Amino acid sequence: MSIPCPLTLIPRPVPGLWCVHAYYILCPWAADGRLLLAGADRAAGSSAVLIQDGDGQVVERFGEDAPNGGFWHTGRWQTWGRQDAVVSWQGGSLAMPRVHRRVLASTAEQVIDGDMEGAPPHEGPIVSGLMGMLYAAGYGDGSLHAEQSPVPFANRDRHGLFQLDFVSGNRLLLSVAQLAGHPALRDRIAALDAAQRARTGDGLTLMAYCVRWSPDGSRMLFHVGNHCVDASRGEPRLLWLFTAKADGSEPQMVLDLTEGRRGVHWSWRPDGQGLLGYGPDPDGGKLCLAMVEADGTGYRKVSSHGSGGHPSVSPADPHLVATDESGSPLGRVLLIDTRTDTVVAEARPPRSIKPAPPGRNPFRVCHHPTWDRDGRRFLINTLPGDDAVVCEVRL
Numbered sequence: 423m424s425i426p427c428p429l430t431l432i433p434r435p436v437p438g439l440w441c442v443h444a445y446y447i448l449c450p451w452a453a454d455g456r457l458l459l460a461g462a463d464r465a466a467g468s469s470a471v472l473i474q475d476g477d478g479q480v481v482e483r484f485g486e487d488a489p490n491g492g493f494w495h496t497g498r499w500q501t502w503g504r505q506d507a508v509v510s511w512q513g514g515s516l517a518m519p520r521v522h523r524r525v526l527a528s529t530a531e532q533v534i535d536g537d538m539e540g541a542p543p544h545e546g547p548i549v550s551g552l553m554g555m556l557y558a559a560g561y562g563d564g565s566l567h568a569e570q571s572p573v574p575f576a577n578r579d580r581h582g583l584f585q586l587d588f589v590s591g592n593r594l595l596l597s598v599a600q601l602a603g604h605p606a607l608r609d610r611i612a613a614l615d616a617a618q619r620a621r622t623g624d625g626l627t628l629m630a631y632c633v634r635w636s637p638d639g640s641r642m643l644f645h646v647g648n649h650c651v652d653a654s655r656g657e658p659r660l661l662w663l664f665t666a667k668a669d670g671s672e673p674q675m676v677l678d679l680t681e682g683r684r685g686v687h688w689s690w691r692p693d694g695q696g697l698l699g700y701g702p703d704p705d706g707g708k709l710c711l712a713m714v715e716a717d718g719t720g721y722r723k724v725s726s727h728g729s730g731g732h733p734s735v736s737p738a739d740p741h742l743v744a745t746d747e748s749g750s751p752l753g754r755v756l757l758i759d760t761r762t763d764t765v766v767a768e769a770r771p772p773r774s775i776k777p778a779p780p781g782r783n784p785f786r787v788c789h790h791p792t793w794d795r796d797g798r799r800f801l802i803n804t805l806p807g808d809d810a811v812v813c814e815v816r817l
Contacts, residue, residue, distance in 0.1 A: 429769035431813040452506035460497025501541040516554035544639035551631035566652035606675040738797025746789040772806035
């Protein structure tokens with residue numbers, strides 16, 4: 423049995439601020455080594471987008487806004503764009519989100535009503551669901567808060583995936599009504615809807631969310647369903663993974679992860695041809711690391727690791743996967759060689775052991791290991807004390 427090599431963590435703190443990078447699917451580094459973060463001053467109740475230079479000094483700070491409920495998980499969804507000359511980020515509240523874009527050289531900014539979970543890696547429009555609907559359905563605390571949803575769940579022709587263009591505006595690109603009528607889902611959703619109405623008098627809390635872009639921005643992965651349902655409603659956990667072209671055309675169901683078929687945290691492989699995530703273990707385990715092609719073919723287990731963490735493939739090595747685990751009092755970040763299903767390196771990041779309330783709050787973080795663009799290093803979130811600190815891991 424091999425012993426994993428220890429990984430060395432290099433902290434990148436910002437004194438006085440609670441800081442995280444955006445998400446494990448978004449590269450926080452510019453080509454010249456600048457690092458894109460979000461930081462919150464908890465005492466002041468404010469947050470901002472930050473750019474650190476290679477020495478860890480904050481060289482730019484902008485986008486001051488109150489942190490919304492999702493900030494403690496994904497910051498402001500800050501994303502580099504246009505050869506690292508532009509930054510996009512999420513502002514406003516979960517109920518009334520706004521998306522901002524800043525040209526760094528001129529400091530010129532544009533704002534549009536709408537939401538984002540990262541901007542695409544090209545100059546095309548942003549596409550996103552409404553994160554406020556996910557939190558209203560129970561993502562934050564496990565309870566339904568239908569009155570807090572930006573759009574009523576029942577109005578499926580008014581919500582889904584929205585396209586945000588700073589020139590032409592915001593429009594509904596793919597409605598949940600359209601997606602629920604997809605041949606792969608239509609009959610199933612009709613039956614599940616009828617059963618839910620019999621239980622609670624209303625239908626399923628369906629939505630479209632979690633847009634993830636292929637490396638070249640030509641296609642997107644997204645979720646249809648609701649994997650964070652309120653258990654008291656008796657509503658089944660529903661999650662279908664779809665891919666589509668960037669313009670919303672040719673939506674195709676890739677994986678069915680509903681009602682006992684567990685799975686979570688799917689994203690594109692660096693080759694842009696397929697996906698990686700946690701899904702059903704064909705050998706009988708609860709979860710495994712798996713890959714599948716973008717058209718839904720070729721589902722295969724690549725590791726028995728089943729934490730349900732945040733996995734991604736190294737841009738430099740198609741057999742090396744970074745992922746994470748939660749745990750008490752410490753979690754773990756690890757590198758897996760999928761050729762041998764072996765943990766080849768690991769770290770146990772510092773974490774405050776103070777009791778944390780449930781939901782998204784400043785007393786817990788997800789590590790979210792995210793690669794740089796050439797696979798030489800990755801970044802993780804840690805919570806060693808009162809303030810979260812990002813740490814660099816060099817290979």
